[in-house]
Amino acid sequence: MARFIVTADWDNNAPHLTAEAKAELYASIPDYQKDARTKGIPQLGAGVIYPIPEEDILVDAFAIPDHWPRGYGLDVGWNRTAAIWLAKNPDTGVKYLYDEHYRGEADPTVHGAAIRKRGLWIPGRIDPAARGRSQADGKKLIKLYRTAIYGEEDPMIGARMLGVAANAVETGIYDMLMALSSGLLKIMRHRCPNWLAERRLYRRNERGEIIKKNDHALDAGRYAHASGELWLAQKPAVHVPDPMERFAGRAWDGFGWMNA
16 A cells, blocks of 8 residues: 655645634644644654754855865764764854765765765864764774775875764763754755654654664764764865975075076
8 A cells, every 4th residue: 555645834734824823733742743734744752752843953164174174974884874074163162064975775885975075184083983883883884984085095184084983872872962952053055855854754663773774874863973073173274385384394596597
């Protein structure tokens, strides 16, 4: 039997509601139900984990200033691998999720190439459990991703640039919720569609357990946000050679610049 969902919003599907009636109804709806009741966005399960109206966490996309430190979280798996990029405004302390990579059934070299395109100077944090594998296999997979992204010439560079994420799930979720609720974490509109799609259905079951399904982008974002800030990096300044640098440290020999 085929299944489908029909959604309806107040703006286009409720002509019988006046502006006053909409305002009165909206004020009576709990925050975590506002998107479902007014926009038709599904909110399923016994307990929504991030019960915040979408419009409260979205901002229009903008160019990230070079001096803002950045990093990404990486959640890996054969069915789906996700990376979420984060930048922090050093003046306000607000963090922004500004880009994502989301793809399944590809090897580390494919994902590594996509991550490299965002900036090889940007460090990352990867799930230490490597998607439920044994600890030994997880370490091998992390090594594969370090090589795929940062090359194999110097393993120390890969280890420094792609570190192990903080993976205390409940603590990380609480930190994310507090940051989203207080306005200290924002998501750029149209830049992280899979993160937003997963958030809408991210929930707990009747026993209060997190339903671990379709949460790859959410996990990647949590790794980036919950792993601290000291590992984030600023974009390196472009070095413009000074013509006089070629003379630096040379003793004057009396023959002028033609002898340099």
